[in-house]
Amino acid sequence: MGISVGIVGVGQFGQHFVQLFRDHPNVNRVAICDLKPERLAACARKFGINETYSSLDEICRSDLDALAIFTQHWLHAQHAIQAMEAGKHVLSAVPPAYGRTPEEALEWCDRLVETVKRTGQIYMLAETTYYRPETMFCRKKAAEGAFGQFVYAEGEYFHDMSHGLYEVLRNRWGAEFGPDKTGDPPMFYPTHSTSGIISVMKARMVEVSAMGYVQPNDDWFRTDTIWRNPFCNQVALFRMSNGAIARICEFRRIGHVGREGFRIYGTEASFEWDVSGAKWVTKAGWEFVDPTVARDPLPEPLASNLGGHGGSHAYIVHEFVSACNEGRLPAINVWEAVRYFAPGVVAHQSAMRDGELLKIPDWGDPPS
Template sequence: MTIKVGIVGARGLSNIQGFQAIPDVEVAALCDMHEGLLQEQAARFGIPRTYRIYEDMLESELDAVVISTPMQLHFQQTVQALEAGLHVMSEVTAGVTMDELWWLKEAVERSGKVYMMAENYCYIPANQLIGNMVRQGLFGDIYYGEGEYIHDIKHLASGYNRRVPGDQAAASKTSWRHYWQLGKRGTFYPTHSLGPVMQWFQGDRIQSVSSFGTGWHTAPQFRQEDTSVTMCQLESGKLIRLRVDCLSNRPHNAAYYTLQGTLGCYEAPRGLGDEAKIYLKADGDHSDTAAWRPLREFERYLPERYRNATEEQRSAGHYGGDFFIVQDFIDAIRHGTRPPIDVYDACEWTAVALLSELSIANGGRPVEMPDFRKTSSGSYREQIIKL
């Protein structure tokens, strides 16, 4: 049986080659309000049906929808798809308010459909390799991790349609990012930094969030501070530090991670010739003589499907990551299994942004993370946020 997929958001097609590389999967429809871009992308990728109105696409013959629109639309469009009887893969974040996260959890549980958040940084090969080493115990008991998303996006605060060279009127329009990203305080976009690290801390959950900002220096016209740092205390007592910086004048580094365990550690590259590196403690090893080893020496720990990926799969993006995230979504639909990044992960990881904003507005006070897995639908008292 062919699974027919529709995509809403013609600018967000990072996963389309993944869908097109899987047998018996068809990207059958594309929806976007911008007619020119809609037709251009449909022709480029051979998508047979196009829609300007999302509800019209939902009424066509589809099995699943990919939500690739601006983040403030993700929740509403996800619920509409679920209520139309369709499976959903949503780009990050899952929602923009705590209420939306509770509504999302309830809608997914009620629907019985597959919901997966498309956090593709979890599927970057290096992060998959580290996860495999964690599962095999090579780092011992892991207790500290870091994730950083450093990406100057000041230029994206204006211009909401397809850019046309010399079209100053379009370029001057205020974009959604001005409000929903650079208009927020705290770690507003945490999932790229947090998702891979949380998957390394298998079975743990975030218990509290504390956030701090540097103030307004580089671009004081935005409510977002230059750098926001968030400390996530896990239920186990372990710690994750996040940094989000989308304003500072510095090179792009959106995928920096560290991991520390009792038997070793990992650090992603910082730039200028640096490379990913690992240290594993050997018997009799002394800290004065301990030495890093390049991550490439440990490629045998890549999951088998990454090691055996075809050229077509690798070409999907992120060295095959954009293929395997789609494969996991499709497999969950076909086999009725839980997707690797389910609605509870999506809600918890997204809630870090929302609780971060509350913490930073209260001088860095810790804010308790609700347990989305345990809280039953309708238990409104359990949804109270506690400072």
Template sequence: MTQQPIRLAIVGGNRGSRFYDLLAWIADRIRLAAICDVDDRILSNWKEQYPSIQTYQNYEQLLQNPDIDAVFLASPMLLHARQSIDALKAGKHVLSEVIAAHTVEEAWELVETVEQTGLVYMMAENYCFSRTSLMIRHMAEQGLFGEITYMEGGYIHDLRALVHQPDGSLNWRGQLHHTYNGMNYPTHSLGPLAGWIAVNKQGGDQLESISTYVSNSRALRKYFHEQFGGNHPAAQDGYWKQGDCAVTAVRTRGGVLITLRVDWTSVRPHNMRHYALQGTAGAYLSARHDQEGDLIWLRDRSPIADDGADKWESLERYRPEYDHPLWKQWAHHASLSGHGGGDFLVMEEFASAITEQRSPAIDVYDAVTWSSIFPLSMESVAAGGKPLAIPDFARNRGKQEGRG
């Protein structure tokens, strides 16, 4: 019997517009059925591209449509948990942009709803699917780094121009910086690292505790003063609660130390991905900018200098041997999609999980564990960097995987 395409609704048409071409590539697996957005102009633009789709400005009305099988939540971050829960209860599979939930209470509710409904929930953490992230994971799984002892991840990206509307009013990113103070966007930094040590997976590790510190808030006040004048509220001292740079230390049950850095308001060139890994038999350093390449050192394989010192070498040397199977299979489409190929592989994995009736690569337990860094970091900062335990959201994972 031929499998019918999954009928998908995109919620949040602005971010979703990046998937125009991608949806055409996988039309045999996923068919776009509807778009939901509060902006008439965005809905009109989608209608021009896909005349047959239905459009909604009301999310609740969309969920009442029985001809929609799944929703892709590309809506503002703080809406994700509630919209996911409502969609699951309405019988829809869910692909959610990051982060999955911004409170511990909603994280637990999301887990319970997935367990109760048995539907597919996946978080669209595209950084986990970049070619290099998958390759390092593939090498780690084969033990090339030995026992991993330390990792670091950073999301360092000047997004000051994306925190406001043209008139200077704040959008969701701006409201985030105005309201919260902590590790406010953790999963781009943490997601790939969690995959390298198989967090929440059988035989893998588990995140145990965090401690977070945040710098002073300086960049946005200066930016708004320059762009909108000294009388703008956002140019006033004390307006921005979020500091420019947040650093979180995470310790795993297995004793791995992880440091995370998020900074998307400081003035500097873009640094989309910053990662490092240290093991007992090898190490990895990501490129810091476009003029550099990724570096790796493997004991007994990497070259030795004339003076006997160990030498870094290009990661590219090992790509033919250790490129991840997903990239070998989907290299053409992935290389043409956004976020280093992650956008395509996220959508492909979501479709496969539904059609194969299995848990996705980034399931609800991964999603809420990584996302819980957001609320826990806020609490840690408020308590002067106090270490806090990370809940074991995956305690029922085995029972859930045994269903169906």
């Protein structure tokens, strides 16, 4: 039993997944696709891939079972929909959708969910925080009831612009890049900071009040761009469906190492995770913990090559391949994916309205 997979977009991020798919014991064929002939050829040589395609249209006409989409982030939803309508299962890089306005971004969420329902294809979001060992550790503690009742959580994605983001965004736009393309809203990229909290609590975010920080004389985050966004940093306070409160920070100008992380507090125990490490805290005291002991098993050779983002890449590949082979919903299915993404979009709306409390739309639970 095995599936065939095509990887669409083999740039800086997509290349990290080629070897993992190639080496998975339940993948029997791997193809790659990229618009740039030189990059496509170099990737094919590096990983020994013989099947290549020069466009999404071309690879959608193939007989491959599934496509892993690693294209520009504002094209993820469009490309995922095109692939599913061509009969392909889809793994999509984050975020699942995007838009020049919050309304457009939420409309793409509508279309994504509708396409999954209509086509019956499998959709999975490649969210890395979900498969970090700290998140696995907390999910297991939650399953044991060790937290008690959840009361509060904090999550953050700190990625200062000086840590490569200028170059990344210029490269993504290519020849289309210009001053009007800079400064998209930080909260439009929220899944690294929301997914850990949502997946551990098994609760969704239902309403939000948010505010933004405007850097004086900022030449990147400005209201005269296609995004009309003045905020380099945004902070949001959410009410969860279980009654807990969560605070999320999306910062792009911050004197801090790059970080995806969270802290979760319950009535009986809490989990704190910062630059000093991970700690389990109770009413009696606290101790450092090693979350890697909570990692789920993986088949070889993936177990010996976990990949980046805290060793999450191998787990993303394995879950997607397993879901496709078994014909089941993946852990981060489309209904879960939009619950990670939509809260950030509405938080940006709130910040643009000076903190107005707004309801967050929901697309329901996946079919049982």
